[in-house]
Amino acid sequence: MRGGLRVGVIEKRRFGGLLMNARRVENYPGFPGGISGKELADLFTGQLLTSGVTCIEDEILEIRPGKRHLLVGRSDIYQARYVVIATGTRPKSLDINVDIDVFYEIIDLPDHSKRVAIIGGGDIAFDYALSCDDAGIEVTLLLRSPPKAHPMLIKEVQERKRIGIINGISCIFTRNGKLVAPTDCKEHTLHVDALVVAIGREPEDGLLSMVHHQENIFSAGSMKFPSRLRHVGIAIGDGIRTACIILSKKEVDHGDYKTMGR
Ligand SMILES: Cc1cc2nc3c(=O)[nH]c(=O)nc-3n(C[C@H](O)[C@H](O)[C@H](O)COP(=O)(O)OP(=O)(O)OC[C@H]3O[C@@H](n4cnc5c(N)ncnc54)[C@H](O)[C@@H]3O)c2cc1C
Numbered sequence: 001m002r003g004g005l006r007v008g009v010i011e012k013r014r015f016g017g018l019l020m021n022a023r024r025v026e027n028y029p030g031f032p033g034g035i036s037g038k039e040l041a042d043l044f045t046g047q048l049l050t051s052g053v054t055c056i057e058d059e060i061l062e063i064r065p066g067k068r069h070l071l072v073g074r075s076d077i078y079q080a081r082y083v084v085i086a087t088g089t090r091p092k093s094l095d096i097n098v099d100i101d102v103f104y105e106i107i108d109l110p111d112h113s114k115r116v117a118i119i120g121g122g123d124i125a126f127d128y129a130l131s132c133d134d135a136g137i138e139v140t141l142l143l144r145s146p147p148k149a150h151p152m153l154i155k156e157v158q159e160r161k162r163i164g165i166i167n168g169i170s171c172i173f174t175r176n177g178k179l180v181a182p183t184d185c186k187e188h189t190l191h192v193d194a195l196v197v198a199i200g201r202e203p204e205d206g207l208l209s210m211v212h213h214q215e216n217i218f219s220a221g222s223m224k225f226p227s228r229l230r231h232v233g234i235a236i237g238d239g240i241r242t243a244c245i246i247l248s249k250k251e252v253d254h255g256d257y258k259t260m261g262r
């Protein structure tokens with residue numbers, strides 16, 4: 001907007017993205033005591049809404065490159081001279097057949113959840129366990145191998161006596177509506193309302209793979225980076241860098257963004 005371009009942001013699920021799940025962000029400048037992911041995401045979204053950017057709820061299914069690129073959404077078709085793909089990451093899915101509800105993001109857990117199992121041993125699984133405990137949800141972490149989460153997160157989880165940890169699970173399944181998690185020495189049976197799967201994330205790069213190396217189509221944010229570099233500050237910096245590249249292009253014309261009916 002500051003550069004004189006008309007800008008639209010198209011989001012398929014919720015503005016704020018993955019950050020909405022983060023319990024406490026302590027590495028984003030300007031918030032010395034940390035800030036919850038939801039609060040930070042709400043600040044970003046609030047600024048977007050007041051900056052004149054058009055916010056659209058739709059899922060882009062296809063990009064057709066051209067002088068003006070066509071973005072084919074579930075509900076509409078959009079055209080733009082410049083496209084930035086910032087679709088983030090998707091969770092690695094777990095191939096299981098259980099008869100309890102399975103979620104991949106903690107923000108999707110129903111409000112009435114009382115007991116939850118989380119499978120995963122990385123930062124996200126441990127962060128989710130702390131969020132559940134904060135919310136008074138009885139939570140058990142299921143780990144296949146030793147934890148890979150940040151040592152501070154591991155320490156904090158270990159200090160919370162209410163958080164259960166079961167190490168070395170070989171598989172999970174349900175029996176009579178209960179979650180069964182066998183290890184070498186014991187078969188653990190858990191009565192839970194939901195299972196949260198947090199076993200890693202991979203780039204959501206389906207759209208990007210359709211349009212690789214096309215002129216005036218860019219990518220930005222965490223989808224470009226390995227997991228150790230998937231930080232809000234890096235994603236935002238990369239977005240700003242991409243915007244600067246677009247603005248430096250000679251043929252920037254005004255009024256680039258408009259909606260076309262189907
Ligand atoms: C539990 C947890 C804790 C975290 N803690 C921290 C922390 O403390 N500090 C930190 O720096 N980072 C943290 N992160 C990471 C941080 O959330 C990410 O780095 C950041 O969200 C990346 O932003 P992004 O915009 O690149 O991607 P995302 O936030 O993933 O946003 C991508 C968006 O694109 C949308 N989308 C995808 N495909 C389409 C499509 N086809 N059409 C329309 N929309 C689409 C998605 O719905 C999503 O909203 C944490 C993450 C989690 C899960």
